[in-house]
Each structure stands twice: as structure tokens, then as C-alpha cells.
Amino acid sequence: MPVTHYEWSWGGSLPEILRHSEVKHSLLRDYLVDYFLTLVTSPAQEKIQLTIVDGFCGGGWYVSKSGREVPGSPIVILQAVDEAKARVMQEQQRRKNILFDVKLICIDKDASAVEHLRQVLEQQGYGEKLRSGEIETLVGEFDQNAEAVIAEVRRRSPRSGRALFVLDQYGYNQVPLPTLKQIFAALKQPEVILTFNVDALLNYLSEGNLRSFERQTGLDGAVSSTDMDKRYRGPGWRVRVQANLYQRLTTGSGARFFTPFFVRPDRGHGDFWLLHLSQHWKARDVMAHAHWKHHNHFVHYGASGFDMFSTGYAAKIDDEERPQAAFEFDDIASKSSLASMMEQIPQVLAQRREGVRFRDFFVERVNTTPATQAMVEQAVLSLVREREIEVLGDNGSLRHVKKALQDDHVLRLRDQRSLLLFGS
Ligand SMILES: C[S@@+](CC[C@H](N)C(=O)[O-])C[C@H]1O[C@@H](n2cnc3c(N)ncnc32)[C@H](O)[C@@H]1O
Missing domain, CATH: 3.40.50 (Rossmann fold)
Incomplete structure (x- = not known):
């Protein structure tokens, strides 16, 4: 070289x-x-x-x-x-x-x-x-x-x-x-x-x-x-x-x-x-x-969302000559990130039915996502608007958050949604 x-x-x-x-x-x-x-x-x-x-x-x-x-x-x-x-x-x-x-x-x-x-x-x-x-x-x-x-x-x-x-x-x-x-x-x-x-x-x-x-x-x-x-x-x-x-x-x-x-x-x-x-x-x-x-x-030669190594580097080249489209931190990548996160956040919350603090949710995933905290926040707020998840204060009371999440806000799947995911 x-x-x-x-x-x-x-x-x-x-x-x-x-x-x-x-x-x-x-x-x-x-x-x-x-x-x-x-x-x-x-x-x-x-x-x-x-x-x-x-x-x-x-x-x-x-x-x-x-x-x-x-x-x-x-x-x-x-x-x-x-x-x-x-x-x-x-x-x-x-x-x-x-x-x-x-x-x-x-x-x-x-x-x-x-x-x-x-x-x-x-x-x-x-x-x-x-x-x-x-x-x-x-x-x-x-x-x-x-x-x-x-x-x-x-x-x-x-x-x-x-x-x-x-x-x-x-x-x-x-x-x-x-x-x-x-x-x-x-x-x-x-x-x-x-x-x-x-x-x-x-x-x-x-x-x-x-x-x-x-x-x-x-x-x-x-x-x-x-x-x-x-x-x-x-x-x-x-x-x-x-x-x-x-x-x-x-x-x-x-x-x-x-x-x-x-x-x-x-x-x-x-x-x-x-x-x-x-x-x-x-x-x-x-x-x-x-x-x-x-x-x-x-x-970045991997997936969007929270699991960027899942297809990870393996997605980069399907044979030595043919590089696949990479994640380029552009509008397309941003839209794809939002879509992946909106799919993945409810899945994570389905495993954490008691809810999880927004800060913890982000920090636990930060090393495996190309998204910023602000982008994760946007995905959460979209899910709140779509009534898929709800936000609680630290005393357990429901918060009507529209624009900005705080670190200690607790994210939780809404009851109906958990019923759908668990099928019971
Ligand atoms: C790519 S240039 C750095 C340019 C500089 N960082 C910049 O962005 O303007 C690399 C420099 O590292 C120096 N260098 C190479 N091996 C080194 C080493 N082991 N320790 C310190 N400097 C080294 C070279 O002399 C060269 O000036």
C-alpha cells in the first residue's frame, strides 16, 4: 500500500x-x-x-x-x-x-x-x-x-x-x-x-x-x-x-x-x-x-438502528469486487435509522415491562448505534405520538411529553401494545 x-x-x-x-x-x-x-x-x-x-x-x-x-x-x-x-x-x-x-x-x-x-x-x-x-x-x-x-x-x-x-x-x-x-x-x-x-x-x-x-x-x-x-x-x-x-x-x-x-x-x-x-x-x-x-x-458499513454490527461489516462487501451501499450519515441513513429504531424500541421495551430510564436506554446501546441521542429521542417521541409507548416521571406518574425527554424519564410500552407483542 x-x-x-x-x-x-x-x-x-x-x-x-x-x-x-x-x-x-x-x-x-x-x-x-x-x-x-x-x-x-x-x-x-x-x-x-x-x-x-x-x-x-x-x-x-x-x-x-x-x-x-x-x-x-x-x-x-x-x-x-x-x-x-x-x-x-x-x-x-x-x-x-x-x-x-x-x-x-x-x-x-x-x-x-x-x-x-x-x-x-x-x-x-x-x-x-x-x-x-x-x-x-x-x-x-x-x-x-x-x-x-x-x-x-x-x-x-x-x-x-x-x-x-x-x-x-x-x-x-x-x-x-x-x-x-x-x-x-x-x-x-x-x-x-x-x-x-x-x-x-x-x-x-x-x-x-x-x-x-x-x-x-x-x-x-x-x-x-x-x-x-x-x-x-x-x-x-x-x-x-x-x-x-x-x-x-x-x-x-x-x-x-x-x-x-x-x-x-x-x-x-x-x-x-x-x-x-x-x-x-x-x-x-x-x-x-x-x-x-x-x-x-x-x-459505516453496517446496519442502522441499535444493532449496527448485526449485518455489520459483513454487509460491506458481498464479494471482493462489489461493495454494497454503505451507511453514509445522510438523509437516507437518517430515515432508515428512524425507521429501524421505531421498530426496535418497542421490542426492547417488551423485554423490560417495568420500563427503563431514557438515559439508561441510550447509554446501554450507544456503542452499537450510529444514531445520536437526539435521533433516539425523536424515535421515542414518534412512538409516543403513535401511542405505542408512554413516558413516566420518576414518581411513576404519566407525563405528556411532546418535545423533549429528560434523562430520568421512564419509557414503557403501553398496555395494549404489550398485549399485542405478547399475544395474550
Ligand atoms: C499524517 S502526518 C500528520 C499530520 C498532522 N497530524 C496533521 O493532520 O496536520 C504524520 C506525521 O507523523 C510523523 N510520525 C510518523 N511516525 C511517527 C511516530 N512514531 N511518532 C511521532 N511522529 C511520527 C511523521 O513525521 C508525520 O509528520
Whole structure:
């Protein structure tokens, strides 16, 4: 698989940005802005603290195909923080300032890229932050620096342990599973946005190199040597191996919540995941929201509704040459999600006749749905209007909810409906 390596040298020509990198930047920008808006809910809050680690930061500046100069991930992150602060001030009509105590640590193994980035930061007006230590640059491999960076997050916020790791690796082997595990074990509220080029991996793996891949990445047990044996590869082997790798990576990291969506790559580039790992369902919801916003560029190769792995990756390719229609986070996907959820919600409630809190209902399913909480709420409200389900307050009294559900509202199948489902 050809890997396009970006190169930077100050005074030299800028590397041309690939379209999928621009897509990642848009998602990162939106995610960060929404992330801060979600975290700062009270106009009385005086401070928000976060450490952002850009583990594969690059040189900070590119040229687009059309000749426009565009920022790289460190600048995108800094601009998003500025935008979030302005929006918090405006949307909460604050008189009092809020302190965004954000430290950005940029790591790249290429000294020339880091030097380029430092020059770009100066040019873009972030020189003072470089000198004060609010922005730190490190030359070296991410993995070699991970422990020191985790220690810095703990020093800065021993209680909240809040940190976002943007790990935009080339390929698939620069962020070993034990490192992800260490992040999730050592910190209370870490999040990781991880690029993982799963197609490149599957093109590269063979029976001969499987063990060394496992030793290097810690992703043992996800792929068997039979999977790699060309004589036994059926049409579905690629999707099956992808699903196993996804399981191993996400649950193996120690994160509680994840998204498995793919960036739709440029022509000639394989599929790659932009995985989001977190410890809070709200973070996962904000990320799902960002995918819907950039619907032209993200895909999910599974079902809509609450059981997205049921046909899961198996739906992606029915033979090696004929990709099926993917879930594209567009209007069609949105309608199909609503329809699936309206069918599945009564089935779930039929098993929980005492009812279930809306928050619990959503959180129990969040890892296996491409839908956001707002979309699930719409499906529930449609079922309420159709008199299939009812909503109770926490004291058990009936609530006539039309527009907005609260987290502790209890959803329950209406009696008539349960009679129909149970046939008695
Ligand atoms: C795809 S570019 C990153 C671009 C940057 N995240 C952006 O979006 O603007 C990957 C960068 O990772 C660096 N790199 C590759 N392997 C690395 C490693 N193991 N640790 C740290 N940096 C690495 C490369 O030098 C390159 O600058």
C-alpha cells in the first residue's frame, strides 16, 4: 500500500494535503468546538482545563490541490479552542470571562517537521504560548513519549485527568495497544482519536509476518493464521478480520465508549478508521454528531438502528469486487435509522415491562448505534405520538411529553401494545 509521507522544511515548498486529511481536520475542529460547548454548561463556571496531545503533529501548514494554504492539525486545534471560547462567551451571554486552561503538546519524530511547526506557530500569533509552555513541542516517537505526556496530564489535572490524544499515525502500528491501555488506565477522562489504516494492514499481513505484527502492536488474537491463508479466504474474510480487530482494539484499550466509523478515502487509498475512544457516553455522542455533520466523508458499513454490527461489516462487501451501499450519515441513513429504531424500541421495551430510564436506554446501546441521542429521542417521541409507548416521571406518574425527554424519564410500552407483542 503506498503511504504518502508529508515532508516539511522551512523555506521549502509545502506538502500538498490529501483530501482525507482535510476531512479529518474539519471533524476535529467541529468535535473540539462542540466538546467545549458540552463541557461548559453553566455561565458561572470560571475555568475549563484540558491537555491536548497531538502525537503525530506534522509541520502545521499545507497547500491544497487548488493552491490554497491550509492549516495542519496543531493549528486546527488552536483555532478550535479560540472559536469554542468565543462561542461560550456569546451563547451564554457571559459578562465574566472564562479561563480556557488548555495545554497543547505536539510530538513528531521528524525534527524538520517540528521546526517547521514552530515557525508556523510564531507566524500565526502563537509565539507567546510557545514561550510560556502552553504549547510544547517534542521531537521523538509518540510511543516513546507517551509515559511522560501522561505524567504531565496527571500533574496538570490530578483530579479530572482530562486529556484528548489526537493520534494521526500513518498506517496501523505506531500506537500499540499497551500504550492505549496505559492512557485509559492512568487517566480518569482521556479520549483518543486514532487513525488506523485497516485496509493497509490487511493487504500487508501474511502468515509469515503475523507474529511480528502482534508483538509490535499488542493486537494478538484478533487475526489467526487461518485468516491469512489465501486457500481458506472466503468472500467475507476481510470484513470478519476487520470486525475482530475492531473488537480487540476497542475493548482492549480499556475505553468504555467508541465509534467505529471510516473516513471515506481518496481514490486509490484504502479504507481507514477514525476511531474515537472515550470514557463518557456524552463524548461519544458529540463525536457521532460530528460524523452526521460531515456526512459526505464518513461511512459505516453496517446496519442502522441499535444493532449496527448485526449485518455489520459483513454487509460491506458481498464479494471482493462489489461493495454494497454503505451507511453514509445522510438523509437516507437518517430515515432508515428512524425507521429501524421505531421498530426496535418497542421490542426492547417488551423485554423490560417495568420500563427503563431514557438515559439508561441510550447509554446501554450507544456503542452499537450510529444514531445520536437526539435521533433516539425523536424515535421515542414518534412512538409516543403513535401511542405505542408512554413516558413516566420518576414518581411513576404519566407525563405528556411532546418535545423533549429528560434523562430520568421512564419509557414503557403501553398496555395494549404489550398485549399485542405478547399475544395474550
Ligand atoms: C499524517 S502526518 C500528520 C499530520 C498532522 N497530524 C496533521 O493532520 O496536520 C504524520 C506525521 O507523523 C510523523 N510520525 C510518523 N511516525 C511517527 C511516530 N512514531 N511518532 C511521532 N511522529 C511520527 C511523521 O513525521 C508525520 O509528520
